[in-house]
Amino acid sequence: xxxxxFGFMALVSAATLLTPLSQAASLSAxxxxxxxxxxxxxxxxxxxxxxxxxxxxxxxNRMMGTPGDEKAVIWAQEKMKAxxxxxxxxxxxxxxxxxxxxxxxxxxxxYPQEMTILALGGSVGTPGDGITAQxxxxxxxxxxxxxxxxxxxxxxxxxxYRMERHIDGHGYGAAVxxxxxxxxxxxxxxxxxxxxxxxxTDDNRTAHTGLMRYKAGVKQIPxxxxxxxxxxxxxxxxxxxxxxxxxxxxxSSREKQLVKSANVIGEITGSEKPDEVVVIGxxxxxxxxxxxxxxxxxxxxxxxxxxxxxxxxxxxxxRSIRVILFAAEEIxxxxxxxxxxxxxxxxxxxxxxxxxxxxxxRIYRMTPGVGASALxxxxxxxxxxxxxxxxxxxxxxxxxxSDMGLLSDAGMPSVNFSPDGLAYFDYHxxxxxxxxxxxxxxxxxxxxxxxxxxxxxxxxxxxxxx
Amino acid sequence: xxxxxFGFMALVSAATLLTPLSQAASLSAxxxxxxxxxxxxxxxxxxxxxxxxxxxxxxxNRMMGTPGDEKAVIWAQEKMKAxxxxxxxxxxxxxxxxxxxxxxxxxxxxYPQEMTILALGGSVGTPGDGITAQxxxxxxxxxxxxxxxxxxxxxxxxxxYRMERHIDGHGYGAAVxxxxxxxxxxxxxxxxxxxxxxxxTDDNRTAHTGLMRYKAGVKQIPxxxxxxxxxxxxxxxxxxxxxxxxxxxxxSSREKQLVKSANVIGEITGSEKPDEVVVIGxxxxxxxxxxxxxxxxxxxxxxxxxxxxxxxxxxxxxRSIRVILFAAEEIxxxxxxxxxxxxxxxxxxxxxxxxxxxxxxRIYRMTPGVGASALxxxxxxxxxxxxxxxxxxxxxxxxxxSDMGLLSDAGMPSVNFSPDGLAYFDYHxxxxxxxxxxxxxxxxxxxxxxxxxxxxxxxxxxxxxx
Numbered sequence: 001x002x003x004x005x006f007g008f009m010a011l012v013s014a015a016t017l018l019t020p021l022s023q024a025a026s027l028s029a030x031x032x033x034x035x036x037x038x039x040x041x042x043x044x045x046x047x048x049x050x051x052x053x054x055x056x057x058x059x060x061n062r063m064m065g066t067p068g069d070e071k072a073v074i075w076a077q078e079k080m081k082a083x084x085x086x087x088x089x090x091x092x093x094x095x096x097x098x099x100x101x102x103x104x105x106x107x108x109x110x111y112p113q114e115m116t117i118l119a120l121g122g123s124v125g126t127p128g129d130g131i132t133a134q135x136x137x138x139x140x141x142x143x144x145x146x147x148x149x150x151x152x153x154x155x156x157x158x159x160x161y162r163m164e165r166h167i168d169g170h171g172y173g174a175a176v177x178x179x180x181x182x183x184x185x186x187x188x189x190x191x192x193x194x195x196x197x198x199x200x201t202d203d204n205r206t207a208h209t210g211l212m213r214y215k216a217g218v219k220q221i222p223x224x225x226x227x228x229x230x231x232x233x234x235x236x237x238x239x240x241x242x243x244x245x246x247x248x249x250x251x252s253s254r255e256k257q258l259v260k261s262a263n264v265i266g267e268i269t270g271s272e273k274p275d276e277v278v279v280i281g282x283x284x285x286x287x288x289x290x291x292x293x294x295x296x297x298x299x300x301x302x303x304x305x306x307x308x309x310x311x312x313x314x315x316x317x318x319r320s321i322r323v324i325l326f327a328a329e330e331i332x333x334x335x336x337x338x339x340x341x342x343x344x345x346x347x348x349x350x351x352x353x354x355x356x357x358x359x360x361x362r363i364y365r366m367t368p369g370v371g372a373s374a375l376x377x378x379x380x381x382x383x384x385x386x387x388x389x390x391x392x393x394x395x396x397x398x399x400x401x402s403d404m405g406l407l408s409d410a411g412m413p414s415v416n417f418s419p420d421g422l423a424y425f426d427y428h429x430x431x432x433x434x435x436x437x438x439x440x441x442x443x444x445x446x447x448x449x450x451x452x453x454x455x456x457x458x459x460x461x462x463x464x465x466x
Numbered sequence: 467x468x469x470x471x472f473g474f475m476a477l478v479s480a481a482t483l484l485t486p487l488s489q490a491a492s493l494s495a496x497x498x499x500x501x502x503x504x505x506x507x508x509x510x511x512x513x514x515x516x517x518x519x520x521x522x523x524x525x526x527n528r529m530m531g532t533p534g535d536e537k538a539v540i541w542a543q544e545k546m547k548a549x550x551x552x553x554x555x556x557x558x559x560x561x562x563x564x565x566x567x568x569x570x571x572x573x574x575x576x577y578p579q580e581m582t583i584l585a586l587g588g589s590v591g592t593p594g595d596g597i598t599a600q601x602x603x604x605x606x607x608x609x610x611x612x613x614x615x616x617x618x619x620x621x622x623x624x625x626x627y628r629m630e631r632h633i634d635g636h637g638y639g640a641a642v643x644x645x646x647x648x649x650x651x652x653x654x655x656x657x658x659x660x661x662x663x664x665x666x667t668d669d670n671r672t673a674h675t676g677l678m679r680y681k682a683g684v685k686q687i688p689x690x691x692x693x694x695x696x697x698x699x700x701x702x703x704x705x706x707x708x709x710x711x712x713x714x715x716x717x718s719s720r721e722k723q724l725v726k727s728a729n730v731i732g733e734i735t736g737s738e739k740p741d742e743v744v745v746i747g748x749x750x751x752x753x754x755x756x757x758x759x760x761x762x763x764x765x766x767x768x769x770x771x772x773x774x775x776x777x778x779x780x781x782x783x784x785r786s787i788r789v790i791l792f793a794a795e796e797i798x799x800x801x802x803x804x805x806x807x808x809x810x811x812x813x814x815x816x817x818x819x820x821x822x823x824x825x826x827x828r829i830y831r832m833t834p835g836v837g838a839s840a841l842x843x844x845x846x847x848x849x850x851x852x853x854x855x856x857x858x859x860x861x862x863x864x865x866x867x868s869d870m871g872l873l874s875d876a877g878m879p880s881v882n883f884s885p886d887g888l889a890y891f892d893y894h895x896x897x898x899x900x901x902x903x904x905x906x907x908x909x910x911x912x913x914x915x916x917x918x919x920x921x922x923x924x925x926x927x928x929x930x931x932x
Contacts, residue, residue, distance in 0.1 A: 057702045205897040229900035236523045431671040434695035
């Protein structure tokens with residue numbers, strides 16, 4: 001499906017490049033000059049990289065409930081102030097605490113081997129000294145779903161499905177189901193625990209964590225992900241046809257204790273229509289492994305830089321630009337849920353929004369999700385972005401990414417920028433998500449795109465609403 | 467230097483390809499047919515891969531003194547017998563035991579961060595609850611050497627030099643010095659411990675272990691390697707100019723207890739000159755992390771396959787082919803040292819030898835180290851190997867790799883096969899050295915080369931001695 005779309009998109013992109021800007025351009029000549037200047041500046045600035053370097057080095061990982069998250073909330077406010085935002089504030093949230101603890105696993109028989117695993121986020125731990133049980137192997141989540149009730153009594157369920165690598169990351173959708181719902185499905189069949197191949201495209205001895213959920217009324221069993229090479233090892237032992245005995249010991253726990261965090265919000269106040277806001281966002285939290293350089297340090301660097309360089313223009317754009325660094329995305333979009341609730345009465349003033357929470361390479365496509373009357377304006381924006389290698393998708397159905405998707409659901413017009421995500425799931429939710437994975441040159445392009453989008457949407461008078 | 471050599475080699479290789487086989491060919495037409503048949507069989511066989519799969523899955527890692535090493539010695543004998551070797555025996559060695567124990571480290575200040583480390587092989591542990599001390603940073607081993615005596619009193623020395631990636635692995639030589647001698651040099655200046663950037667070319671959160679040695683009469687201090695991203699983090703914190711405090715806790719220990727292992731040797735007995743032996747080897751042990759799939763599972767698979775397919779020919783070659791799987795290479799070439807001592811009186815019957823203990827890609831070059839009168843014979847062999855993409859180096863100075871180098875030093879003629887080593891040091895001595903890193907197609911080529919070499923050297927009457 002995606003391959004066909006790409007073919008069509010290439011044509012659309014070429015057409016866009018050949019279309020002269022409308023004579024009724026939304027930006028004046030002076031405004032167009034400002035936009036071109038913003039492009040030059042952001043394409044030559046390493047500010048986004050320096051922000052990510054600061055965040056990963058001085059804060060590190062930052063899961064809600066950890067000291068890193070508290071530091072990140074302070075870090076973000078200080079940076080916004082230093083970068084020239086007109087208003088900086090926080091909107092507090094609270095949630096129960098999850099503790100990762102330690103996780104150890106090994107194949108006990110037929111051939112003892114140490115296993116590299118990570119607990120899934122939200123998982124309970126194992127009782128006592130852990131669980132040792134026979135492994136029941138399923139190639140896919142559907143196979144696990146098809147297992148007979150009681151057939152997994154006293155066993156550890158193992159799903160070995162491997163995520164596929166695609167530029168737009170669509171392999172994630174096919175793989176992540178096991179992580180999210182697998183434990184309760186396995187528990188319903190009698191399993192003592194769920195283990196799964198990590199949702200990741202790499203071959204590193206590095207497991208991928210990520211959120212799981214328990215179904216109400218079903219026994220909560222421990223759930224963990226094996227690194228890809230460890231999953232291969234387990235599959236190879238199972239292939240020999242002998243019973244495979246596996247030991248799992250996890251001390252993770254779901255605590256009743258409430259912990260706090262906050263959305264950190266900075267605004268460049270509009271000069272003519274300050275109550276109309278263009279929002280760009282990323283999430284401030286990360287998993288508690290790695291330093292969250294890609295997920296979502298990249299987005300944080302980009303949206304802060306966009307705000308900074310627009311704030312440095314001689315004059316504020318007409319509309320306000322609001323940069324939202326969402327809290328607790330990883331553990332269930334908690335910051336975004338709070339934001340939508342808190343801002344339900346002014347959601348109609350959110351003129352358009354975009355998030356960055358996927359990919360690590362250059363942006364190659366823009367997909368709008370706006371009112372039909374705004375499509376000419378979107379094409380005008382696309383013409384400014386085309387020289388950066390960004391084509392305009394033929395669809396007009398974008399729901400914003402990640403946190404911002406909840407604002408789309410609440411009626412906000414949206415735009416999605418699609419970056420090269422080929423390498424993203426090599427590092428996603430692992431120890432390996434560190435600064436060295438950030439490509440400083442690609443980051444200049446993505447920063448330029450978010451900056452130009454923000455300026456254009458705030459300065460033009462286009463009504464993006466449906 | 468290497469680039470120049472490559473250019474020259476390409477010419478030599480082309481010349482070799484154009485040279486018709488001498489009319490006084492060392493192999494008869496029937497023998498040439500056998501050789502061509504061996505090429506076809508090995509290029510289409512996955513036996514080497516299956517052997518590595520078996521070793522890594524059923525044995526796993528196998529450092530001398532661990533249960534894995536004991537299992538490996540049994541595994542190797544059983545495989546040699548099953549593969550049709552005429553004689554299979556072991557030559558026992560013993561050594562003191564080193565225990566890895568646990569290793570934990572973190573940056574304490576200015577910005578607390580967990581560190582991924584591995585103890586260097588042979589290192590002592592830290593006293594009590596570990597060491598917390600200020601980091602003294604050196605960009606290279608030479609900078610550490612230049613530090614004034616006493617200047618590191620109470621400090622942890624850190625060498626951040628990064629290994630370079632090259633096809634022939636020559637970046638290793640420039641980087642490994644810190645690992646081998648760095649601890650004693652740091653101790654002489656007063657340091658409490660040595661930490662270093664891993665000797666590796668990857669960007670994984672996976673540290674590289676490897677042998678270190680203490681200088682006699684110098685205080686033995688703990689030594690550990692940080693993964694590349696962790697070394698980057700430490701460098702980035704140091705760059706800020708504030709004192710950096712580091713905590714290191716390692717329970718590794720050097721025990722007086724003696725442990726045993728053995729060289730495992732299999733022979734295809736020669737039909738005409740059984741006391742003249744052609745030796746091919748690899749090392750059976752590995753480090754105690756990963757499963758030793760590349761280091762040296764690859765070599766084990768190749769030399770066992772070579773023996774097997776030559777044993778399946780209707781007739782034994784004239785000379786014996788001896789496959790040596792050396793014990794305890796990683797902890798100081800202990801098996802090779804024993805072999806040279808034990809075989810000093812028949813070393814002159816070792817007609818020629820080759821080891822595989824580097825690289826993971828296809829072989830592109832052969833370098834001989836033989837008597838001048840044997841060079842025509844080497845060119846003849848090169849003509850058989852040229853269609854496999856192997857060129858003949860202009861030099862005649864090869865010292866065999868790794869273990870086999872000690873046999874070269876004892877007078878054995880040698881040949882070195884140079885494989886693509888670009889990716890090798892991404893995985894070398896890490897948890898990440900696992901089966902998925904083996905390229906099954908490249909392995910067919912390398913197996914074919916070792917098989918053809920062995921058959922040619924054993925069947926031809928060429929005297930390779932100097």
